[in-house]
């Protein structure tokens with residue numbers, strides 16, 4: 001063959017070039033798809049949902065990046081704040097359901113299960129709820145009536161749409177004895193305020209699941225107190241479906257043994273185990289800071305805001321291992337754990353950047369401040385894939 005002949009284009013060559021181009025762009029698309037992280041919700045074992053707490057901004061539809069993550073990865077939603085008493089019922093006789101309605105619609109639109117948080121809590125409840133008449137202490141009947149009216153109105157509004165409610169939140173003391181918290185609800189009503197809350201919630205939506213939710217149930221006395229609540233409710237024939245261990249854990253505690261004991265003990269009481277507010281704090285914690293003066297807080301902030309820009313690799317890896325470990329336990333007990341909810345979508349939203357002192361940069365979730373999956377996300381994916 002003459003060189004000139006070789007160079008001469010044949011009608012076949014453009015066709016081949018087109019085939020090559022199409023093939024390579026298909027490969028590129030496939031590559032891009034493969035590069036997209038797997039959807040967490042598709043990797044979860046059957047019967048275990050994975051959720052995130054949504055901020056008001058997110059459920060208002062003002063955070064497109066978070067909405068994308070939520071749509072892809074989560075099949076359960078919890079309202080981080082918009083269903084709390086102070087938000088939804090700020091004044092006697094005045095309800096503000098706008099944000100809560102948008103939250104429920106946001107989750108429904110994505111086919112997510114919708115969780116209600118929370119009905120009866122000592123915190124985020126306006127002062128008027130606990131005020132007695134003419135400056136007198138709040139009496140039992142008035143307190144019960146306020147509680148019944150609130151629960152009936154809020155639960156009733158979302159009847160058939162909210163799958164389950166954190167009916168009572170954080171009723172147990174932090175002390176080592178596992179005693180009941182001296183909340184204003186308890187002061188006014190007595191110990192049966194918990195049972196009453198569950199009764200009222202059941203009356204308002206007989207099909208809704210009802211949960212007791214608290215933190216540090218990994219501590220044996222606190223867990224025992226939670227189980228006394230559950231057993232009492234059951235004994236009195238009052239519906240209770242699950243216990244939520246919030247799961248505000250640290251990078252080095254609680255131990256996996258204590259987490260596992262929490263799962264098995266709650267399940268042994270005959271209710272669902274829910275991990276309701278999971279996040280893993282990477283910064284130093286000091287309980288002494290909760291009530292500290294501003295000067296002490298500022299000093300603590302300056303000393304402990306260790307990763308203001310990003311987590312160094314070693315810490316990322318440690319966080320990833322911790323997430324892998326706890327998800328490993330959830331998988332081991334897949335017959336008991338019904339839901340795992342992360343307390344936020346990305347690190348940008350986390351309450352831990354303002355606790356126990358405001359103004360630190362924390363990194364407790366699976367997605368970073370830019371919404372990118374972290375090594376902790378990859379570790380969870382790997383753990384779930386091994387199931």
Ligand code: G3I
Nearest residue numbers: 080081084117118123124169215246248277343350351355
């Ligand atoms: O909405 C107002 C805004 O209008 C105002 O400008 C701003 C100024 O501070 O405050 C905003 O409200 C804040 C709200 O979060 C929304 O960001 C409240 O001050 C703040 O107290 C509130 O904190 C929430 C906290 O509960 C108290 O309700 C956190 O976001 C929320 O993550 C946290 O969640 C709790 C669970 O409900 C129960 N378990 C513990 C968990 C962590 O504390």
